[in-house]
Amino acid sequence: MLYKAVMIGGSAGSFQVVTKILASLPKNYPLPVFLCLHRLKHVRSGFVEALSIKAQLPVEEPNDKDHIKAGKIYLAPANYHMYIELGNKISLSTEEPINHSRPSIDLSFISAAYTYKNKMVGIILSGANKDGAYGLKKVKDSGGLTIVQDPKECQVKTMTTASMKLTQVDHVFSTNQIIDFLLKLN
Amino acid sequence: MIQELGIIDTKKIISAIQEYHNFDFSNYSLTTFKRRILKVVNQLGFLNIADFISNLNDIQLFEKIINEITIDTTEMFRDPPVWRELRDKYLPELYKNRDFKIWFPEISSGDEIFSLAIVLKEIGLLNNTKILVTGLSNKKINLIKNGGVFDIKKMEISEANYKRYSGKFQLSNYYKLQNNKIIFNSDLIKGIVFKQQNLINDKSPGNFRMIIYRNKLLYFNISLQDKVVTKILNSLMPGGLLFIGNKETLESTSVYNKFSELNPLEKIYKKRVI
Numbered sequence: 076m077l078y079k080a081v082m083i084g085g086s087a088g089s090f091q092v093v094t095k096i097l098a099s100l101p102k103n104y105p106l107p108v109f110l111c112l113h114r115l116k117h118v119r120s121g122f123v124e125a126l127s128i129k130a131q132l133p134v135e136e137p138n139d140k141d142h143i144k145a146g147k148i149y150l151a152p153a154n155y156h157m158y159i160e161l162g163n164k165i166s167l168s169t170e171e172p173i174n175h176s177r178p179s180i181d182l183s184f185i186s187a188a189y190t191y192k193n194k195m196v197g198i199i200l201s202g203a204n205k206d207g208a209y210g211l212k213k214v215k216d217s218g219g220l221t222i223v224q225d226p227k228e229c230q231v232k233t234m235t236t237a238s239m240k241l242t243q244v245d246h247v248f249s250t251n252q253i254i255d256f257l258l259k260l261n
Numbered sequence: 262m263i264q265e266l267g268i269i270d271t272k273k274i275i276s277a278i279q280e281y282h283n284f285d286f287s288n289y290s291l292t293t294f295k296r297r298i299l300k301v302v303n304q305l306g307f308l309n310i311a312d313f314i315s316n317l318n319d320i321q322l323f324e325k326i327i328n329e330i331t332i333d334t335t336e337m338f339r340d341p342p343v344w345r346e347l348r349d350k351y352l353p354e355l356y357k358n359r360d361f362k363i364w365f366p367e368i369s370s371g372d373e374i375f376s377l378a379i380v381l382k383e384i385g386l387l388n389n390t391k392i393l394v395t396g397l398s399n400k401k402i403n404l405i406k407n408g409g410v411f412d413i414k415k416m417e418i419s420e421a422n423y424k425r426y427s428g429k430f431q432l433s434n435y436y437k438l439q440n441n442k443i444i445f446n447s448d449l450i451k452g453i454v455f456k457q458q459n460l461i462n463d464k465s466p467g468n469f470r471m472i473i474y475r476n477k478l479l480y481f482n483i484s485l486q487d488k489v490v491t492k493i494l495n496s497l498m499p500g501g502l503l504f505i506g507n508k509e510t511l512e513s514t515s516v517y518n519k520f521s522e523l524n525p526l527e528k529i530y531k532k533r534v535i
Contacts, residue, residue: 116418117341117421117425119315119340119507136508138508139479139506140482140483140486140510152508154339157294160290164483166290166479167479168290168293168332168510169334170296170332172334189292210330231447254318261343
């Protein structure tokens, strides 16, 4: 298989997009999907439940050092950074927020790019902050495939335009095109 | 600015520190370790990693690394339900034992120490509690002894947490503002014993009724987590409580069955009596 993982970053305006993507991934999806979405740090519960309603795959907020499994959706927990480690493990961190964000999309993407190299797909969705732009660049620099949600379609386009400014991204896709693409990896 | 640390350089750094300072970072979580090292490299303006490595025998550089590796960016009253449970349930229960000992291993900031001191003060148990605080970095221990010294910006978050905890007053009752820094009332911690200690190598103190060790296991790989949790287990009295971070788990350790889980959401464990 060409890819080993998909990582999706987003903030304001990305919830519905993520929900739609998760709803369309089938039960036997062969890759792990990591979600790093900006969220209220003190609201720890409810997000996984909300994302799970329409998802066919199990959605969870991993514990530190959880073993990564295909066909699972991993959501970065509130108030922690989420990293992908060598050896197929997730680690969490309470290091300082980056761009006022913990979880930081940049840090998740940088660690995933380091671990998966050219075997990952990085996707940036609607968002009100430039967090994620640098991380997506690291994915591209490491040979991974980069996708940005079409800013025309984004509720808030700061994150996607910042990403496109920093990186010659591989695809600018609508939500439906992102879904088609992810299903072809199946 | 150097932005990446390859695996070969990382290994060289770990073995140089091991050789010069007899400190083993080889079982630390790799991503965080690399980030902290790069932070030191860039703060000190090293132009390449080879230069940095050849300076690693320097004791001041080592202390700087220890300072940077001991993550101090948590909050006061982080996860307010934990502190509420402590106040409403666990501390009053412990108090039945008259005097009791609590240990904070590997402390790198004053956040949780001042949080606990405030909880104890507000329920009138501060003077009945013996608290030991140990940490790797002398610099950080001294900072805490002098009142914590917190950033004003960070204090907004802590104030909000304290409100969610539903404390008796406002957090500002307990601190003063000095040169744009927050300094906590040192009366809160005057009974606390502070000690510099390497949790992994040094002999651990014993007989604690409670150990608070939240969001520290995150920075170790599974084999070091196992070693540290075993040490902590041996420092707890039977029936004693262990608090870890709400996204940490003891499940992968070899001593998991020595604990029962009191609160699976907030990760509060009790050492089994037999």
